[in-house]
Amino acid sequence: MYYSFFEIFSIGIGPSSSHTVGPMRAAKRFIDNLHTEELFERVTKIDVTIYGSLALTGVGHGTVKAIVYGLMGLEAEKVNPEIPYVNAVKLDKILHLAQEKPIAFDLDENVIFKKDVFLPEHSNGMKFEAYSKEGQLLLSETYFSIGGGTVVRQDAIAKRVDREPLKIPHDFNSFVELQKICEAQKKSIAEIIWENECALRPESEVKEGIFKIREIMQNAIDRGMKATGILNGGLNLPRKANGIYQRLEEKFRNNEYDPLLILDWLSLWGFAVAEENAAGGQIVTAPTMGSAGIMPSVLRYFERFAASKSPYSLEDGILKFLLTASGICSLYRSNASISGAEVGCQGEVGVACSISAAGLCAAMGGSILQVEASAEIAMEHNLGLTCDPVAGLVQIPCIERNAMGAVKAVTSARMGMKSSEHALVPLDTIIKTMMETGRDMNNKYKETALGGLAVSVATC
Ligand code: SF4
Secondary structure, X not given: OOOOHHHHOOEEEOOOHHHHHHHHHHHHHHHHHHHHOOOHHHOOEEEEEEEXXXXXXXXXXXXXXXXXXXXXXXXXXXXXXXXXXXXHHHHHOEEEEOOOEEEEOOHXXXXXXXXXXXXXXXXXXEEEEEEOXXXXXXXXXXXXXXXXXXEEEHHHHHHXXXXXXXXXXXXXXXXXXXXXXXXXXXXXXXXXHHHHHHHHOOHHHHHHHHHHHHHHHHHHHHHHHHOOOEOOOOOOOEOOHHHHHHHHHHHHHOOOOOOOHHHHHHHHHHHHHHHHHHOOOEEEOOOOOOOOOHHHHHHHHHHHHHHHHOOOOHHHHHHHHHHHHHHHHHHXXXXXXXXXXXXXXXXXXXXXXXXXXXXXXXXXXXXHHHHHHHHHHHHHOOOOOOEOOHHHOOOOOHHHHHHHHHHHHHHHHHHHHOOOOOOOOOHHHHHHHHHHHHHHOOHHHEOOOOOOHHHHOOOX
């Protein structure tokens, strides 16, 4: 199953694609379906039940806020985080469905948390029920947020996507298939993905859209480097990116030599985006919001420090980077998972690290086998990475983990660039292993905040 670049990289508001963007999209789809079924006018009451991981970490991840946005008909790309929509609902106990129809809505009564119920299909489940004034159940739908902001309705969960396969010239389900296409066509991974994307929308829109994604990523770095203060949520965690930036600038002014300075820049950019995400800023799912700092950091490393040694122009290098990362991410999405609630953090930070390593290797002129090696190395050393966010917030360990992921991605690409033959562990094998490791992982370590750091760190 091919996933488009624009499904993989989407613009949204932090802090979590599966716990924020996904529930928001599900709520909006439910409201749209009420319209389609011509039931909307009869609705006087909505109940939302959230299950499992969504219920356990939903408060820290902003799930309730996202559901309110969705019921109001707002879309992730357009929501204005400055407007206090949810506070108004909290105070007035009135919600304007699709911004058209006011109904009574008490956040404490109409949003029901079932923390100990994990629906069998996926741990990020949510059920929406609409009632008439006579108390008749008009519509009931259950959705799952399966990672990266993607939601599927219960009747489509087995396919993991509720859309038809995309009509593209090059379909592939494994790296081996992708490699064969590249060899037969004498084209790079980036060229194959480009042709697929141009079959889905006009070429000018593809290019403009890719550079828009790059711009949002880079803007998040710039905002994050300037911002100061304490992150919301109750951990009293100060933002660190600005301090790192000030120290780096000082070293530069003083002409201080430090051979490892590049590690600090990578960490800074990873911190900057991850802190923006934690603060609810606008970022790109890459492939999720919790792991959204890694790719912008590695991309900026390419642009600032490595592009001069690339065989491509800067623009072509950026395109190679992002398109290759997208192609590799499509493999993770179709053969494994990018949901921390399903496979732990290896599916978020691990995948972000792997696809960034692949992108960097391609942008530096690496061969298809070197791209495979880079992606494989990066995932191999993230296998088993658990998701155990303290207080259910996307802050500890998430923010530092983005910085570490960026450093690891660059190291993996450099190691991958040195490999000259087929790796002993193929990328397809590591993707399958990641999924199996995720299936074996205890639920305590899958975005439930019931194990690991989440229970070891005192939060008051
Ligand atoms: S630990 Fe990883 S998967 Fe879990 S919330 Fe943080 S970034 Fe996401």
